[in-house]
Amino acid sequence: MTSEITLFVNPVAGRGRGARAAQPAAQALRAAGFGVRTVVGEDAADALDRARSAVADGTGALVAVGGDGMVSLALQAVAGTGTPLGVVAVGTGNDFARVNGLPVRDPAAAGTAIAAALRDGRDRALDLGRIGDRWFGTVLASGFDSRVNDRGNRMTWPVGRFRYDLAMVAELAALRPIPFRVTFDDGPEERIDATLIAVGNGSSYGGGMRICADAAMDDGRFDVCVVGPCSRATLLRVFPRVYRGTHTGHPVVTMRRAARVRLDVDPAQDVTGYADGERVGPLPLVAETVPKAVRLLA
Incomplete structure (x- = not known):
């Protein structure tokens, strides 16, 4: 697995919390020895194209920074690929994170938890729903x-x-x-x-x-x-x-x-x-x- 991690950021999630959350999450990952690159699209379609390119290029993980909408978009890029998904939940609802016991609106804690999971090779295999080609x-x-x-x-x-x-x-x-x-x-x-x-x-x-x-x-x-x-x-x-x-x-x-x-x-x-x-x-x-x-x- 490559040590470069991709942050997939929604800058407007949670009334601007997405953009602010990217920095402490990235700092936690870098402190653990990972390289970090950030993907911010011009719109949802462009962001998804960039995320899929990062996955195709072999990123070590795709980390969604935002709310449930951003997690949903990230799922379209990683589902079925074997590339692990990290979540820095800073949106309004954050149901995906809550259901899975992940930190909510604490980007530093989320980044630290993701770094520890990557370092220890620890992840959970989860089911997804699929409607046609939509996950x-x-x-x-x-x-x-x-x-x-x-x-x-x-x-x-x-x-x-x-x-x-x-x-x-x-x-x-x-x-x-x-x-x-x-x-x-x-x-x-x-x-x-x-x-x-x-x-x-x-x-x-x-x-x-x-x-x-x-x-x-x-x-x-x-x-x-x-x-x-x-x-x-x-x-x-x-x-x-x-x-x-x-x-x-x-x-x-x-x-x-x-x-x-x-x-x-x-x-x-x-x-x-x-x-x-x-x-x-x-x-x-x-x-x-x-x-x-x-x-x-x-």
Whole structure:
């Protein structure tokens, strides 16, 4: 393994924390004797091209500095290559890091932990989800939560988290069950009326919402959370329990497990899928588990 490490940096993550975090992470790696180069793209596509080039050139590791969006982009470069992934989590949600017990918003500690893992040859083989050629680490969301994302992304005011709070209020006003068609593994297609369906490789999304609370990233299967038809009042009662993962005991919630999940709806329903918080596209979508697809420095 080469001693040169590539920092893959999102300079605007966490309102500028990404750019500031790169320096202490790089210092920790250099102090451990590693060479460090930094990749910052002009946009996401350019950044991914540069990260893939670094992997192809034999970098010792690709270290994502940013939030879950940056980790997701890094996964597209390292999945299936054998190049290990490091994470310096300084974004808003940081679900991938939290699920895997990595330092959050402490770039020096993250850099030190990555350097120790590289020095000791220590990493963890994790499963990833794959939708076509798109990899994801945490959760594929569809239904109410993805519609909130859609609406929030269309809004130009207000800025920040409050925009998505307003989007949630608007979607609550329009709340209706969605008639999904779902296939688990090689089973028959099932017609399921649901408020949302979340396919979890990892347990949480949205900054700590443990929607698939018992999901493990090394068991070769997804945990699938199906929230059935419910009133606005019920959804508002269940929602706070998601942060503790206790929502799974509510009668409106059903948990399933599968290595392959196909989600579909009638086109008029206009349901989008989001994986790792990033828009994937409209249903139908097929998510498959790929065991041991990435080596995480941890």
